[in-house]
Amino acid sequence: MNLRGIEVKTTEQIQAMRKAGLVVAEALIAMGEAARPGVRTADLDTVARTVLGDHGATSSFLNYGTDFGIPPYPATVCISVDEEVVHGIPGDRRLAEGDIVSVDFGAILNGWHGDAARTFIVGGGTTPEAADLVEITRKAMWDGIAAVASAKRVGDVSAAIQASATHSGRRLGIVREYTGHGIGSAMHQPPDVPNYGNPRRGPRLSTGMCLAIEPIFTLGSAGTVELDDEWTAVTxxxxxxxHWENTVAITEDGLWVLTEPDGGRAELAARGVTINEL
Structure with a gap:
């Protein structure tokens, strides 16, 4: 069902999205384990392809853009290292100790999409500033997801993400060019979910909506530049x-984080939010 252009899912459709979300979760865990010094970013793409094949799923990203008149994305996963913000194309770049690598991955299973991202620290450690950046971004994602439980409008979620960054104790750039979004029978659907904004603004939220919540923060400028490959964005x-992201469903009796193995139970319980596994 569409509500003013927004796809509202039935219980059965959300359950189908959960299956796609679990494929995404499995692949992200596998890529995190494989992200070691000396590993090529292309090797992580191979890991993702293997997980997709094991589940009979396909990539949300491979060849994305064909319908929009832009060069089709050539890989199954976006891998962005250090100053790369989003949409990094896997290749021969080798990860180094202390790098931070953001892995953004989407899967399609039986026509339904799951989408999530994680930022990993390669090897044993990195600078305190980079470690803080990763943790603050992760926390802001969960604060934004928790806000969905009581939010009336998209702006309530956006404001919660911005407040989480602002109150972190570090001055960070909040990237504006790339936002969260609705998700379901297509990877990108309305409404957009910016990572900044004012409460009580934007489209209304309702039971049956599924959103990808994805803060992207930097240690400096919030501005980005697109490289010549027409995909990779850098600061x-x-x-x-x-970059952190999860797909969350709004159900009648709570939230369900479709791309987390535990449905978001641990993180949301710590924030006083109930999950509802349909």
Whole structure:
């Protein structure tokens, strides 16, 4: 069902999305384990392809763009390292100790999409600033997801993400060019979910909506530049970036984080939010 252009799912459709979400979760865990010093970013793409094949799923990203008149994306996963913000194309770049690598991955199973991202620290450690960036971005994602439980409008979620960054104790750039979004029978659907904004603004939220919540923060400027490959976006000042994302469903009796193995139970319980596994 569409509500003013927004796809509202039935219980059965959300359950189908959960299956796609679990494929995404499995692949992200596998890529996190494989992200070691010396590993090529292309090797992580191979890991993702293997998980897709094991489940009879396909990539949400491979060849994305064909219908929009832009060069089709050539890989199954976006891998962005250090100053790369989003949409990094896997290749021969080898990960190094202390790098931060953002892995964004989507899967389609039986016509339904799951989409999530994680930022990993390669090897044993990195700078305190980079470690803080990764953790603050992760926390902001969960604060934004928790806000969905009581939010009336998209702006309530956006404001919660922005507040989480603002109150973190570090001055970070909040990337504006790329936002969260609705998701379901297509990877990108309305409404957009910016990572900044004012409460009580934007489209209304309702039971049956599914959203990808995805803060992207930097250690410096919030501005980005697109490279010549027409996909990879980097910070305009060379500062490092982090990206976290989960797909969350709004159900009648609570939230369900479709791309987390535990449905979001641990993180949301710590924030006083109930999950509802349909």
């Amino acid at each position: 305009d000042d060379g500062s490092w970036a982090a």
